[in-house]
Amino acid sequence: MSANVFRFRRLPLLCAGMFSAAVSAAQESRVLPDPVVPSSSVQESSVPSSSVQESSVSDFFAPATAVRLSSVPERRPLDSREHRGYTSWKRLLPTHVKAQYAGGMGFLSVGYGWDYGRKCRWETDLMFGVLPKSCSDRTHLTFTLKQNYIPWSIRCRDWLSVEPFSCGAYLNLISGEDFWIREPDRYPGDRYYDFTSRIRFHLYAGQRVTFRTKRESLLRHITLYYEFSANDLDLVAKFGNRTLSFTDIVYFSVGIKFQLFGMSL
Amino acid sequence: MKRPVLFLLTLLAVSSCQVDYHPYDTRVRGECGINAKNMARIEAATAGRTSVRFAVISDTQRWYDETAAAVSVLNGRGDLDFVLHAGDMADFGMKAEFERQRDILNRLRVPYVVLLGNHDCLATGEEIFHRIFGDFNFAFTAGCVRIVCLNTNALEFDLREPVPDFGFIESELTTRPAGIPKTVVAMHAKPCTEQFGTNVAKVFQLAITQFPGLQCCINGHGHNFKVEDVFGDGVLYYECDNIAKRSYLLFTIDETGYECERIPF
Numbered sequence: 001m002s003a004n005v006f007r008f009r010r011l012p013l014l015c016a017g018m019f020s021a022a023v024s025a026a027q028e029s030r031v032l033p034d035p036v037v038p039s040s041s042v043q044e045s046s047v048p049s050s051s052v053q054e055s056s057v058s059d060f061f062a063p064a065t066a067v068r069l070s071s072v073p074e075r076r077p078l079d080s081r082e083h084r085g086y087t088s089w090k091r092l093l094p095t096h097v098k099a100q101y102a103g104g105m106g107f108l109s110v111g112y113g114w115d116y117g118r119k120c121r122w123e124t125d126l127m128f129g130v131l132p133k134s135c136s137d138r139t140h141l142t143f144t145l146k147q148n149y150i151p152w153s154i155r156c157r158d159w160l161s162v163e164p165f166s167c168g169a170y171l172n173l174i175s176g177e178d179f180w181i182r183e184p185d186r187y188p189g190d191r192y193y194d195f196t197s198r199i200r201f202h203l204y205a206g207q208r209v210t211f212r213t214k215r216e217s218l219l220r221h222i223t224l225y226y227e228f229s230a231n232d233l234d235l236v237a238k239f240g241n242r243t244l245s246f247t248d249i250v251y252f253s254v255g256i257k258f259q260l261f262g263m264s265l
Numbered sequence: 266m267k268r269p270v271l272f273l274l275t276l277l278a279v280s281s282c283q284v285d286y287h288p289y290d291t292r293v294r295g296e297c298g299i300n301a302k303n304m305a306r307i308e309a310a311t312a313g314r315t316s317v318r319f320a321v322i323s324d325t326q327r328w329y330d331e332t333a334a335a336v337s338v339l340n341g342r343g344d345l346d347f348v349l350h351a352g353d354m355a356d357f358g359m360k361a362e363f364e365r366q367r368d369i370l371n372r373l374r375v376p377y378v379v380l381l382g383n384h385d386c387l388a389t390g391e392e393i394f395h396r397i398f399g400d401f402n403f404a405f406t407a408g409c410v411r412i413v414c415l416n417t418n419a420l421e422f423d424l425r426e427p428v429p430d431f432g433f434i435e436s437e438l439t440t441r442p443a444g445i446p447k448t449v450v451a452m453h454a455k456p457c458t459e460q461f462g463t464n465v466a467k468v469f470q471l472a473i474t475q476f477p478g479l480q481c482c483i484n485g486h487g488h489n490f491k492v493e494d495v496f497g498d499g500v501l502y503y504e505c506d507n508i509a510k511r512s513y514l515l516f517t518i519d520e521t522g523y524e525c526e527r528i529p530f
Contacts, residue, residue: 102284135290137392142287174287178388186423188459195357197388200288231288233357241329248365252282 079153081120086261096259098125103229103253104202105172106131106142113146123148123168131174138176146170150208163208166225172200195233204229204253223257288359289389293396295364296371300398303376304405307347310376314408316519318344321451323351323485324507325366326384331508332369338530339513345375346407349414351485351505352382352453358390363397378405380414382453382485383460386421402433410447410518413437413476417452417469417484420460429465434472447518448476455484455502456495470496480523483514490514490527 086095094112101108106129113125129142148168155161179198187193206227213219230238234249286292311317320339325332339348350370355362363385370377381401385394395401401416419428429452450473454460461469473479481501488507495502503525506512512529 102286104285104287107286131287131290135286135292137291137389140287172287174289179289186420193384193387197289197357229285233288233359234361237327237329237356237362240327243330243333244365249361251285253284 076155078155079119080155081153083120090261093261095261096123096257098127098255098257100127100129100253100255102251103204103227103255104200104231104251105129105144105170106140107135109142109144111144111146119153121150123150125170129172137178141175143173144170153210159212161210161212163210163223163225165205166208166227167203167205169204170202172202174198174200201232202229203235208257218260220259220261223259224254225257226252226254228252285361288357288361290360291389291392291396293360293364293393296367297396298399299367300378300400300403303347303378304403306376307378307407308405311346311406311408314346316517317346317408317410318515318517319347319349319407320345321349321351321483321503321505321514321516322508323453323505324353324382324488324509325350326353326356326362326382328508329365329369331511332366333372334511334530335508335513336369336372340372340374347375348373348377349412349451349483350377350379351451351483352380352418353384353485353507354379354382354394355385355387355390358385358387358393360389360393363390363393367397378403378412378414380451380453380485381416381418383418383421386418391421402430404437404441406442406445408518409445409520410449410480411441411445411476413448413450413473415450415452417454417456417461419462429461429469431465431468431472438475445477447478447480447523449480449483449516449518449523450476451483453484454486455482455493455504458486460486467496470498470500474498474500480518481525483516492525 095115097110097112099108099110103109105127109127109129111125111127113123115123123146125144125146125148127144127146129144131140131142133139146168147170148166150163150166152165153161153163181196181198183193204227206225208223208225210221210223212221228250230246230249230251238244238246238249283294320342322332322335322339325335339345348370354366370379379394379398381391381394381398385391391401402414404411404413406412413434415429415433416422417429422428452461456466456469457463473482479500481503483503483505485505485507487504488510489504490506490510490512491502491504493502493504494500503514505514506527510529512527515526515528517524517526
């Protein structure tokens, strides 16, 4: 156990490092002029040479633009997550597909999900995993329902964003006759063991980094993430035992997310 | 400058983390085959002795603090030859529970052996127990006494395997080393409990009383210290407290007979 404690000493350092790198990169990107936004002088000089219809449109919009641009150059917000072209029936399509290694949901899990809410902060995933025979008594399949919350996204570069904190919970169900939801009838009474071995509930916290691809491509962006998770039974054990540290019950997992529809950055 | 540092930190953190494919996977980390190794150590250390002394602890599931306290107390004694754990290391049959309990018990200065408890059989627990500790039925010689450890968790095996295994008892009767005058039988659940059942209870008693010089029986499962003559034939069953009661049993066996003492700590 003492070895496990030692293993996790670097974790706070890693989190802090990633966060500070993200913030400093974001600050650097503030200084750079944004190539997308036209300068006010160009905008104004183009107005007189255009046709009547165009000038009426520009009259309507120009003052507000001019005021805004003359004071502070326009910036895209640091957290620019939003849905584009993801309306009506298209909302049935999953916004992303994912693959995850470990995390109590099998050796490898793949799945899909939807992001929603303001700034696309919420994500719900359905994942299917496999626990191969080499890791267990026989091959087991797992099914996971996962809820994620990603409160912040910090745009560091045009091609890079960092999500410094993500958290969530998931329910994992495993196949196999050795597991049960309700204990088998052979046990006396209703609560001989009083727990379910088939379904585990996990809590997790982690971080993510997102790489943007070309705006027109089907693949909007790729996110790499890692998580530290703990399951319900271990958490129960933790609260009854002083000698059991959090580092004993926390496990590491990594994953990749491919954003297909919906969110643009 | 920042990027290589960040990358190195990430690499360090990742390479040193524990991953969990599933709480019930059977990828055991650390020492395995403990009972066989420790039985050899006990036999070597007590060979030719006419008196042995050992401690019994039981039902340590999810009581890591108390188990660790018991280990320090037992380590404080200088007069023990070995420690016998009467089963139920895990509460839910999860791999991590066995590993944590093993790591605590590995701090014992004297060798220890572990019996299979009913909680140890849950989900893939049987497989994990078999890997870490070994066979469910085993016997070893400690000086003048043969300790016969039997799997009596009949309810868990549900006719998949013979429990109790009369074949093992028979082979132990015929192949036990000559010149060992005494026998102690240890098990997790004693006869006539809901785990053992009543069907073969009397036959079991008939079988174990064939052992030469049967001193007494030791069991756990009930969580309360109790001395009971289950069949009214003079063979006493000593039930060990669960570890939450912070006590252990101390057995001393010599030419004159045996002595059992419940020692709170």
